[in-house]
Structure formats: C-alpha cells, structure tokens
Amino acid sequence: xxxxxxxxxxxxxxxxxxxxxxxxxxxxxxxxxxxxxxxxxxxxxxxxxxxxxxxxxxxxxxxxxxxxxxxxxxxxxxxxxxxxxxxxxxxxxxxxxxxxxxxxxx
Amino acid sequence: xxxxxxxxxxxxxxxxxxxxxxxxxxxxxxxxxxxxxxxxxxxxxxxxxxxxxxxxxxxxxxxxxxxxxxxxxxxxxxxxxxxxxxxxxxxxxxxxxxxxxxxxxxxxxxxxxxxxxxxxx
Numbered sequence: 429x430x431x432x433x434x435x436x437x438x439x440x441x442x443x444x445x446x447x448x449x450x451x452x453x454x455x456x457x458x459x460x461x462x463x464x465x466x467x468x469x470x471x472x473x474x475x476x477x478x479x480x481x482x483x484x485x486x487x488x489x490x491x492x493x494x495x496x497x498x499x500x501x502x503x504x505x506x507x508x509x510x511x512x513x514x515x516x517x518x519x520x521x522x523x524x525x526x527x528x529x530x531x532x533x534x
Numbered sequence: 535x536x537x538x539x540x541x542x543x544x545x546x547x548x549x550x551x552x553x554x555x556x557x558x559x560x561x562x563x564x565x566x567x568x569x570x571x572x573x574x575x576x577x578x579x580x581x582x583x584x585x586x587x588x589x590x591x592x593x594x595x596x597x598x599x600x601x602x603x604x605x606x607x608x609x610x611x612x613x614x615x616x617x618x619x620x621x622x623x624x625x626x627x628x629x630x631x632x633x634x635x636x637x638x639x640x641x642x643x644x645x646x647x648x649x650x651x652x653x654x655x
Contacts, residue, residue, distance in 0.1 A: 524581035
C-alpha cells in the first residue's frame with residue numbers, strides 16, 4: 429500500500445508569510461489523483477486542490493499545488509488569518525489514502 | 535446547494551452495533567460513488583469504505599472489513615454504514631463524502647458535518 433508522509437508536522441508562521449507543505453509518497457503515484465484538503469477545528473475537510481495542481485471552485489489564488497512522482501507541494505503564497513488550519517494530502521480512487529497532516533499555526 | 539447530513543452517531547458499548555445514515559441533496563445522488571471517512575479524536579483522517587453509484591462495487595479498509603457494511607438507497611438519496619462488533623478504536627467522527635460521477639475518479643468535493651460514534655464501556 430502507498431503511504432503518504434507529510435512534513436513538517438507543524439509549521440509556525442505569521443500572517444503574510446509563505447507556507448510550503450510537503451507530501452511524499454512511498455512510491456510513484458499518478459498526480460491526477462492527488463488532492464489537498466484544509467480542515468479547521470470542528471469542521472469537515474474542505475477540498476483545495478485536485479489533480480495535484482488544479483484549484484477547486486472558490487479557492488483563492490494564493491493556494492497552489494505542484495509536484496509529480498513521489499513529491500508534492502502545497503504552497504500558500506501569503507497566509508491570511510483564516511488559513512491557519514490542518515492540511516492533508518490525499519490519493520483518491522477506489523480507496524482513499526491520507527497523509528498524516530500538517531498543522532499551520534501562528 | 536449540496537448538502538450531506540449524517541446521523542446515527544451515539545455512545546455504544548464494545549461489541550454492539552450501530553447504523554449511520556447520510557442523506558444527500560443538491561446532487562444526483564444515484565450518479566455518484568460515496569465514501570465513509572472517519573477521524574478519531576485529535577487524529578488524522580482515515581478512509582473506511584466506498585460504494586459505487588449503483589452499489590455494484592464496494593471496498594473496505596482492512597481495519598473494518600468483515601465488521602462494517604456500506605450500502606445505499608438511491609430512492610431515498612441515502613448512504614448507510616452498518617457497524618457491527620464495535621471496538622473502542624472505532625471511536626471517531628464519521629463523515630460521508632462524494633466520490634466520482636459514475637466512477638471513483640474524483641476528489642471529495644462535498645462532505646457532511648460528521649456524526650460522532652463513541653465506543654466505551
């Protein structure tokens with residue numbers, strides 16, 4: 429089974445700073461099925477990025493995804509106060525595999 | 535507006551059973567595969583099960599195989615999760631989420647608010 433490892437576990441940043449989150453797969457994956465989610469405390473996850481780099485409807489342009497093979501990145505170009513949350517990468521298909529999450533805190 | 539509303543969460547003793555429901559509106563439910571995903575308190579997301587749009591294909595996580603059953607009633611726009619032989623480690627918030635349009639090849643655009651299952655003696 430493919431394992432997704434996210435790093436760092438916690439990212440301490442200030443509003444306005446750039447956040448770079450990493451997701452590494454244990455073997456090469458099809459980037460078409462790599463997604464990123466944001467989850468705030470007490471809320472369901474929210475889809476940000478699918479297909480490794482496509483923003484879903486309504487997601488601000490400061491969020492971008494990139495990568496291929498085994499290494500994927502979610503970048504938030506300039507953190508807004510509402511961006512402090514936990515972020516998960518995911519492989520989707522007939523099953524779902526999640527990374528362990530990265531907490532972005534201020 | 536798409537809505538997924540889970541219900542059925544409760545406090546149950548180990549070894550007992552529980553059935554969760556997820557009622558969907560705002561999309562053509564019968565055209566979408568559906569997942570159950572859970573999240574233990576303070577932990578990450580764990581996939582539980584998926585069912586195809588017509589119920590013909592079903593897959594489970596190893597951790598629940600043989601104990602949980604996913605099903606759907608397209609006439610009621612409702613997804614179910616029958617959970618038997620519950621264990622303490624099944625304690626979690628359970629979310630339903632969409633899969634793809636007539637396939638499994640889609641990220642999870644829509645999620646319910648979750649329903650809490652607590653397994654404790």
